[in-house]
Amino acid sequence: xxxxxxxxSMLDFGTDDGVAGDGAALGPLAGRIRRHELTRGAWLDxxxxxxxxxxxxxxxxxxxxxxxxxxxxxxxxxxxxxxxxRWYGDGEPLPHPVLTAARTALTRHYAAELGEPFVTxxxxxxxxxxxxxxxxxxxxxxxxxxxxxxxxxxxxxxxPLLLRPRGGGSSLRFPVGHGDLVVMGGSCQRTWEHAIxxxxxxxxxxxxxxxxxxGVA
Numbered sequence: 443x444x445x446x447x448x449x450x451s452m453l454d455f456g457t458d459d460g461v462a463g464d465g466a467a468l469g470p471l472a473g474r475i476r477r478h479e480l481t482r483g484a485w486l487d488x489x490x491x492x493x494x495x496x497x498x499x500x501x502x503x504x505x506x507x508x509x510x511x512x513x514x515x516x517x518x519x520x521x522x523x524x525x526x527x528r529w530y531g532d533g534e535p536l537p538h539p540v541l542t543a544a545r546t547a548l549t550r551h552y553a554a555e556l557g558e559p560f561v562t563x564x565x566x567x568x569x570x571x572x573x574x575x576x577x578x579x580x581x582x583x584x585x586x587x588x589x590x591x592x593x594x595x596x597x598x599x600x601x602p603l604l605l606r607p608r609g610g611g612s613s614l615r616f617p618v619g620h621g622d623l624v625v626m627g628g629s630c631q632r633t634w635e636h637a638i639x640x641x642x643x644x645x646x647x648x649x650x651x652x653x654x655x656x657g658v659a
Contacts, residue, residue, distance in 0.1 A: 464498035466540040471551045475623070480614075481607060483589075484630035488616060489623040493540060493595060496621035500597040502538045503649045509567050524574050524640075526567040532656060536563055541595070545653050548593045548625070555627060556591050560653040568601060568648040571641035579608065579631040580654065590655060591627040596620070598648035604637045605630075 475489040493499060509526035536542050541563065549559040566575065580592050594603075596618045603624060606613040618624055626636065638650075 462495075462498070462539045464495065466493065466495035466498045466538065468492060468540065468543055468547055469494060471547065471623075475625075478614075478616075480605070480628075480630065480634060482633040483628045484626075484634050485628045486605065486616065486630065487623070487625040487627070490619060491621050492623040493544070493597070493621035495540075496597055499538050499540055500620070500647075500649060503565070503597060503651075504567075504647060506537050507565065507567075524572065526569065526573075528565045528567075530563040530565070532561045541651060544595055544651075548653060552591060552593075552625070552627070556655070558655045560593060561656045562654050564652045564654065566650045566652075568598075568638065568650070570647070571643055571645045574640040575638045577606070577635040577637045579635050580652075589627075589629050590631050591625065592631065593623065593625045593653040594618075595651045595653075596622045596624070596648060597651070599646040601638055601641070601645065601648050604639060605634050608633050608635050 469489075469492050471489065471492070475487045475492075478486045478488065480486060507528050509528055512523040512527055513520050514523055515521075530536055536545070545560050545563065549556065568574070580590065598620060600617055600619040603616045603618045604613050605616070605626075616624065626634075
């Protein structure tokens with residue numbers, strides 16, 4: 443794997459209530475996370491800087507995760523997936539304890555709306571601005587009429603998350619930075635699509651950690 447250079451932030455010190463020995467910690471959710479109501483029953487919650495001491499988490503993710511390059515069929519060709527991937531299934535230990543704590547905290551906070559625990563953790567490494575993900579909704583393995591929730595914790599260089607109504611319409615842009623939390627719920631995965639676009643700007647690596655219930659990919 444060719445790993446992009448990463449420079450720790452001088453402002454990311456962590457807190458005394460860290461869940462890990464390296465000082466990484468979670469901030470509170472209640473009263474801080476902001477909900478954006480979309481359309482057709484979809485919503486997005488956003489909380490900048492939820493993970494404190496997030497430099498330590500990113501360092502672990504870049505160094506210790508066995509990232510995989512994949513190829514997928516697109517039309518009549520097989521192409522490289524423009525990002526590196528790692529999937530953590532049910533019961534598989536996560537690479538940093540703050541991620542395990544985050545999954546537990548999110549399951550507890552969204553219990554009434556979620557109806558089931560977050561189980562899996564899909565991870566994407568965007569090495570630089572050339573890596574991206576195309577417009578999609580996370581519905582694989584679920585009926586087209588069943589809503590699901592996806593929680594994303596981001597580490598590293600800020601990248602915009604774009605959302606648009608499925609079938610066409612104006613897109614919305616949410617800046618997602620180091621240690622930020624984004625949760626897409628309601629009908630969001632069925633009635634909206636999301637993407638991380640390429641950028642010509644020089645950007646460092648970003649790791650996206652996506653928590654999902656069982657059966658969603």
